[in-house]
């Protein structure tokens with residue numbers, strides 16, 4: 001096809017002049033995910049139909065935001081692969097495979113997922129799960145340069161989309177659940193040469209500090225945090241502010257999560273759970289605002305930042321709009337980090353409110369699980385996770401994929417805590433005895449709920465709420481057509497009115513939708529496109545779709561009068577399990593414990609899979625025959641199943657296998673009784689019971705307790 005003009009810095013700055021394109025992760029530098037396109041609007045949306053779909057070769061889940069440049073769509077898929085397709089037809093143009101070693105999955109917290117790319121001139125930039133930053137020629141789909149941005153010996157991974165401004169590519173990484181130290185780096189877009197690196201938390205003071213900001217931050221830490229990594233990973237949001245020429249990063253949670261293990265003796269632990277402003281050219285610290293001092297619940301501040309001009313107390317202020325895991329919407333002045341407002345958008349129990357004189361939260365006593373277990377809102381998954389939100393300057397509303405859910409925390413205190421390489425190191429157990437009765441009651445009183453929530457930013461309160469039947473729903477797009485688009489985990493794409501949240505259009509996507517939709521135009525026709533496919537940490541922990549399996553990941557694009565159709569989805573036949581073993585009950589229970597510790601993160605708690613990785617209850621006979629070889633010898637390593645012979649022996653694996661067979665029989669009995677086999681509705685009704693089973697599973701999954 002036609003070669004388009006390079007995507008220069010000038011084009012990125014003036015993205016509104018080419019609304020037919022979607023040039024960066026959040027569409028433009030403001031990252032509002034608001035599009036000026038309005039052909040699809042409240043009047044016309046009823047004729048919106050599928051224009052095309054593109055299917056990838058796996059079903060490991062997709063979190064990608066596609067880019068669209070002059071009729072070509074670029075997106076990522078599982079294992080950090082990248083694709084180019086024709087944006088009007090979905091016709092394949094090229095695929096780029098960085099060949100991520102599949103064993104990397106064990107030290108990636110949340111699956112082989114990736115959130116997208118950045119474009120600059122004729123290059124695309126891709127972060128890979130194993131920590132590389134790769135420049136790809138966007139015409140030929142071949143590699144221009146590649147740099148390793150992380151120490152491969154440590155449990156770093158890249159899941160987020162790089163950002164680009166002023167000729168530099170900005171990239172962070174994930175891994176704080178495994179005990180890493182967070183940082184963000186800038187690379188020259190043309191050469192791949194590193195220009196600067198900013199660490200988000202101090203290292204060992206004995207090694208000297210990288211800069212004055214680290215020296216000051218170290219005064220807010222105690223103990224020997226560097227031995228545990230300390231955390232503060234920049235795994236999602238990085239936003240360039242063209243008006244003030246600043247770069248904002250959202251900093252992640254502490255490692256381990258439990259602050260008494262991480263920094264005995266207290267301290268705010270800067271810059272955990274903070275928004276930090278940096279000089280985009282040098283990486284020099286400018287200012288910060290810490291949302292959750294001494295973070296201890298996995299409350300990352302990495303969730304997407306949007307920049308906006310807001311009417312506030314009779315003035316127009318340039319603000320950061322932020323709705324991170326901690327459950328508050330923050331309005332932060334972009335000039336200096338002053339907190340203008342912090343109001344809860346969901347159920348919050350860890351803090352009662354923010355003291356506006358000090359800008360600090362007022363913590364609720366007992367919520368930090370100090371010796372005593374606590375049921376805390378929001379859960380470690382957050383009131384809102386990475387799923388992109390949108391802000392419409394037309395309505396003044398922020399549209400948040402809200403998750404209203406609590407979670408029990410139960411401390412593993414020193415000296416029982418041991419830091420384990422390659423495993424989650426949170427420093428708490430989730431549920432388990434002796435607190436489970438209390439938690440069951442707390443849980444039943446407030447079952448997990450989710451909504452699309454419209455937040456009136458200037459009034460700092462909820463405008464409307466569209467409740468969803470299921471938790472963990474997708475990201476959001478707002479448009480000048482007075483519409484908001486959101487996918488759901490139960491497999492629908494919705495268009496709702498931006499003013500009142502009424503649903504005006506629905507499409508059955510056959511599979512969960514996690515990322516945010518995008519919109520663009522080709523030859524005067526507006527398209528809405530979204531990546532469809534379940535994965536990531538959230539869906540794998542709740543196991544919807546488990547009995548129906550998943551189609552492969554897809555990009556679906558819609559336009560007015562589009563009349564393409566999806567092929568009918570035929571749920572796979574499930575094999576009958578082998579005969580129950582003669583193993584003793586206590587050994588099966590031990591197998592359950594081992595399963596929760598080593599297998600559940602991918603294969604689901606209580607062996608309830610999410611359909612993206614093999615569900616242990618539906619193994620074909622050949623895998624039962626080769627169970628030991630798969631777990632201990634790496635028989636399926638190339639498919640992403642690591643070997644566990646460093647932590648398990650044959651007797652352990654036999655117990656795990658017996659537990660898996662037991663679960664297969666339990667499931668078969670349940671299916672036979674209730675006819676769950678193919679009825680999605682019944683499955684949804686059962687969601688809360690299964691979510692409960694997850695929360696109350698034995699305590700070991702979070703590691704650190706052996």
Ligand SMILES: O=C(O)c1cc(C(=O)O)c2c(n1)C(=O)C(=O)c1cc(C(=O)O)[nH]c1-2
Pocket residue numbers: 063109110113157158159160173174175176177233235252253298300380381385386535536537538
């Ligand atoms: O602390 C970290 O380094 C880190 C990294 C990531 C990631 O890279 O995806 C997630 C989280 N934390 C996290 O807390 C979280 O809830 C989460 C959800 C997801 C996902 O893709 O579904 N990733 C991550």
Ligand SMILES: [Ca+2]
Pocket residue numbers: 176177252253298300
């Ligand atoms: Ca985290």
